[in-house]
Amino acid sequence: MRSPQISIGIVGTGAMGRGIAQIAAQAGCRVLLCDARAGAADEAKAAVVAQWARLADKGKLTAEAAAAAGTRLHVVADLAALAEADLVVEAIVEKLAAKRALFRQLDDIVRPDCVLATNTSSLSVTAIAAGTANPARVAGFHFFNPVPLMKVVEVVAGALTEAAALDLLTTLAGEWGHAAVRAQDTPGFIVNHAGRGYVTEALALLREGVADVATLDAILREAAGFKLGPFELLDLTGLDVSHPVMEAIYRQYYDDPRYRPSPIAAQRLAAGLLGRKSGRGFYRYDGGANPEPPVSAAAPWTGPVWVSQTQAEAAEAARALLRRLGARIEEGVRPSAAALIVVTPLGTDVSACIAAEGLDAARTVGLDALPPLDCRRTLLRSPATDHEIAAQAQALFAADGVPASLVADSAGCVVQRVLASIVNIGCEIVQQGVCLPADLDRAVELGLGYPRGPLAWGDALGPARVLAILENLQARTGDMRYRPSLWLRRRAELGRSLCDA
Numbered sequence: 001m002r003s004p005q006i007s008i009g010i011v012g013t014g015a016m017g018r019g020i021a022q023i024a025a026q027a028g029c030r031v032l033l034c035d036a037r038a039g040a041a042d043e044a045k046a047a048v049v050a051q052w053a054r055l056a057d058k059g060k061l062t063a064e065a066a067a068a069a070g071t072r073l074h075v076v077a078d079l080a081a082l083a084e085a086d087l088v089v090e091a092i093v094e095k096l097a098a099k100r101a102l103f104r105q106l107d108d109i110v111r112p113d114c115v116l117a118t119n120t121s122s123l124s125v126t127a128i129a130a131g132t133a134n135p136a137r138v139a140g141f142h143f144f145n146p147v148p149l150m151k152v153v154e155v156v157a158g159a160l161t162e163a164a165a166l167d168l169l170t171t172l173a174g175e176w177g178h179a180a181v182r183a184q185d186t187p188g189f190i191v192n193h194a195g196r197g198y199v200t201e202a203l204a205l206l207r208e209g210v211a212d213v214a215t216l217d218a219i220l221r222e223a224a225g226f227k228l229g230p231f232e233l234l235d236l237t238g239l240d241v242s243h244p245v246m247e248a249i250y251r252q253y254y255d256d257p258r259y260r261p262s263p264i265a266a267q268r269l270a271a272g273l274l275g276r277k278s279g280r281g282f283y284r285y286d287g288g289a290n291p292e293p294p295v296s297a298a299a300p301w302t303g304p305v306w307v308s309q310t311q312a313e314a315a316e317a318a319r320a321l322l323r324r325l326g327a328r329i330e331e332g333v334r335p336s337a338a339a340l341i342v343v344t345p346l347g348t349d350v351s352a353c354i355a356a357e358g359l360d361a362a363r364t365v366g367l368d369a370l371p372p373l374d375c376r377r378t379l380l381r382s383p384a385t386d387h388e389i390a391a392q393a394q395a396l397f398a399a400d401g402v403p404a405s406l407v408a409d410s411a412g413c414v415v416q417r418v419l420a421s422i423v424n425i426g427c428e429i430v431q432q433g434v435c436l437p438a439d440l441d442r443a444v445e446l447g448l449g450y451p452r453g454p455l456a457w458g459d460a461l462g463p464a465r466v467l468a469i470l471e472n473l474q475a476r477t478g479d480m481r482y483r484p485s486l487w488l489r490r491r492a493e494l495g496r497s498l499c500d501a
Contacts, residue, residue: 006172009034009082009110011102012091013044016119019147020089022048023176025072026065032076032085036092041075048073083109087168089141091119099123100131107133115165117141121192122248125158125185135160141169142189143178144447152446153178154189179446181439187252190435191447192245194454196259197421200246202230203262205414211407213282215293216414219405222376223368224415225451231282234265235275243269257481258425293405298391300399304328306335307342308357314344314369321373325399335359340393344369346465347420347472349411350382362386365393365406368413370461370469377404378414411476412469419457420469420482426454427485427498437499455498463492 008024010017013035021044025031033041052066082088088110090102103116110116116138118128129138140156155169166182173180183189188196202216211219217229234242246261253259268281275281283290305327309315322329322342335341341364343353350366353359361384368378377397381390390406398404407414426444430437441453450457458466467489473482491498 005030006086007032007084009076009085009088010091011035011079011082011088012093012119013041014091015145016143016147017089017091018044018048019145020091020119020143021045021073022051022069023148023178024172025069026052026061027176029072029172031073032082033074034076034079034082045073045075079105079109082106083111085110085114087115087117087172089117089119094120094122096123096127099128103128103132103138113137115139115168117165117169119143122188122245124187125156126160129158129160136162137165139165139169140183140185140189141173144191150447151178152191152443153180154183154191154443155180156183156185156189158185179442181435181443183435183439183443184433186432186434188245188249190429190440190443193249193429193434194422194426194440194444195448196246196249197423197425197454198226198418198448198450199230199234199242200259200261201418201421203264204260205410205417206231207262207264208410209408210410210414211405212291212293214291215405215407218293218403219376219378219407219414220418222403223371223378224419227449230418235281235283235285238274238277239265239269239281240274240277257479258421258428258483260481293403295403296391296394296398296406298388298395300395301327301340301389301392304330304336304339305342305396306330306332306339308344308353308359310353310357311344311346311369314346314367317369317373318342318344318367321377321397325396327396335363339363340365340389340396342367342393345380345411345413346370347412347416347469348476349409350380350385351409352411352476354382354384363389365390366409366413367397368415370413370419370465371415374402377402379404379406380409380413381406382409412473416469417473419461420466420473422450423454423458423461423466423498424470424482424485424488427458427487430455430501431485431487437501441499458488458498463488463496463498467492 007030009032010021011034013033021031035041049070055061056063056066125140129135139161142154144150153173170180213231217231220226221229243265250259273281276285279286307315307318330339341359343366345366354361354364366380394404394406437455441456444450444453467484470482470484
């Protein structure tokens, strides 16, 4: 049943407050705009009305609907005007003390059955609710910017939140055209929590000197299918937003290595290299030149090629590709002295493969055969790989016009490492009972724009394979960052889907 006559108070009329006001009024709710800064609510109303006019001009909203929505949007002078609101949504500054003080004020103003919702993205809903006389009616209602376009909202239960408050917010989200995902109060909720595996692992790869920014972005965009590379994403969001979130989640999880941020981001933030908003970030937006992923200037390798059979499935993918590229493949158990040697590491690195199989390091390169090989290929060289041979191998693997990137040795290559981290963190989120598996994948697809949710991605790669990548990463690096979630381990061992609750 729809509830169009519900009265919504919105306190804080910045970008988030305006966006929430827009979708609520469009859906038929009476919306009361309130802001502590004089004139801010009037400015917000004017901006929202102007946006409706633009939508009407583009044919995305009828003129009648825009006019009707405008009649439901009201500016109020102070909090006292929210006395009859059914719901008050707080979208003020992201500071715990300020939010708790606001809710204490609202305690004495609103009706006993009025739900109080916070749009916080990084603070504890439980901590915010603790400052009120009735924490049972306080819940998180976390939208994403821009609210009208980002069609997901996290409905977050604090430790004392009652079901009625959560049910109201879930119902309203659906009526406003958004997918509501339920979450328990935990650092980062669902989306910001799940997003740690992408940018933090990319920053770790950069810090280790595995590849440059442009190459890492190209690999993860083209080989893994992300809409934006991690550094493009950081520049779009702004390091002044992204890095504090990384630090907050890391600290709130008592320095769990899975969420460890990077000194690179902290240093660049201190330098004011915020991204698009400052004109410079990992890329330049001030007219300066930006680097492109380097390509090989060498002639393609023309000698025989031998592929290690240690990883049978990956080896067959490598051999099939080499056949299409016209390479002469050796069939012997051991490579000849003239062959280019190709290994296909899974969670480990080329150096380890060379040592384990007793291969000639100068002639050995690695190929990441986990992602599809028809968009971009990733080759790895060990510290002992001959540079000319590596360049010739790169040219061979790009001979059909598909770009090939040559990167430094890395346990888990690039795509393996990033995807395994994303899947593992997703598994840990559901293991902790933060949300249901379906809500996790839905939230990540809508909120982060990933090609798949973490659990569906893990199923597509194969839980046993993801587990092997993580175990090998942890063994090779000694870093507890890669310890597998028990949710993943148990389902991999039992042959079950990661989506199974």
